[in-house]
């Protein structure tokens with residue numbers, strides 16, 4: 001359990017936007033003031049001095065190149081205003097902002113703060129490390145919080161799952177892509193290798209409950225049944241969080257589906273290894289940023305769009321898909337999401353008429369926005385639709401997939417029994 005004090009506490013709903021978070025050397029740090037309400041500015045600055053030395057002590061104990069973060073027991077958050085040491089006796093006055101302070105988003109992976117949903121040991125943390133090697137991965141307790149962390153400059157990027165080869169789409173993130181103004185700047189595919197974890201000494205026969213992220217439960221459904229576990233399955237926020245929960249509460253009748261790294265971090269034992277229903281279990285994550293990247297033509301790119309039409313029965317979808325088919329642009333994914341009825345003001349009738357969107361269609365295709373074929377296709381799509389947004393145009397993840405020891409050579413490969421995963 002010693003590792004638990006060094007891992008980062010997730011940014012939660014309780015976090016406040018940029019102004020209330022502590023930043024040191026590019027890392028976002030949450031600090032606890034042990035419930036104290038700071039009365040005056042002098043007192044506040046004094047508290048900051050204490051907190052910054054605590055933070056420095058924690059940083060010196062950091063592991064894996066990650067900055068260790070003090071878990072905020074009651075969520076008190078502060079900004080440490082830089083104090084100039086060169087302004088004579090007025091040591092408490094804040095130093096003027098410099099150009100460097102205005103550009104807190106560094107371009108190098110080693111300094112990049114990357115928000116992900118879950119706690120350390122979650123697959124999303126691994127995906128963040130694959131997307132931005134050596135980054136400072138920032139845990140968030142919800143997907144929405146990861147979006148907000150980037151929007152509020154607490155993080156520079158977010159890495160979030162959108163689909164899994166067994167469990168299908170992660171619909172929540174499709175909906176959030178529309179609600180927020182972030183841009184997709186990349187994708188990363190991660191082989192997901194699940195383990196069944198329990199406290200040391202616990203046997204399979206002792207287990208009455210298996211907890212994990214709903215996607216992980218879905219990805220191991222048949223294997224769990226085949227294992228003959230007489231256990232209820234319960235959803236948890238994330239895989240590693242489920243392991244942490246069992247460890248923190250000493251639950252000897254509960255197992256978690258999570259990674260082997262989660263087992264190490266939270267002092268759990270691996271009861272079964274490779275329990276996903278298919279060896280080729282892969283989750284696709286997207287990388288999100290405040291600004292889009294410049295689309296290029298010198299390497300394979302993907303583009304993601306979302307569109308809708310407010311009139312029923314006009315074969316809009318057929319027309320849109322044809323715009324791509326006629327230009328030989330391959331579609332890689334189509335997703336439809338029911339759209340909450342919204343009232344749209346009709347200009348022509350002085351704001352009285354309303355219309356309803358039924359579905360939003362999300363389409364990924366294999367071409368760059370810089371490609372004239374794509375620009376022509378989108379110009380046409382715009383004519384058929386009443387709403388069109390480009391979510392991003394970004395380099396395709398071309399890294400060869402390996403799941404466990406086996407290499408995925410084709411998406412049509414038949415599901416292997418879990419014992420060989």
Ligand SMILES: O=C(O)C(=O)C[C@]1(C(=O)O)C=C[C@@H](O)C=C1
Nearest residue numbers: 122123124161213215238239283
């Ligand atoms: O719970 C985690 O560990 C996650 O990173 C989330 C998540 C998901 O949302 O799909 C990511 C990868 C796996 O597919 C299972 C769960």
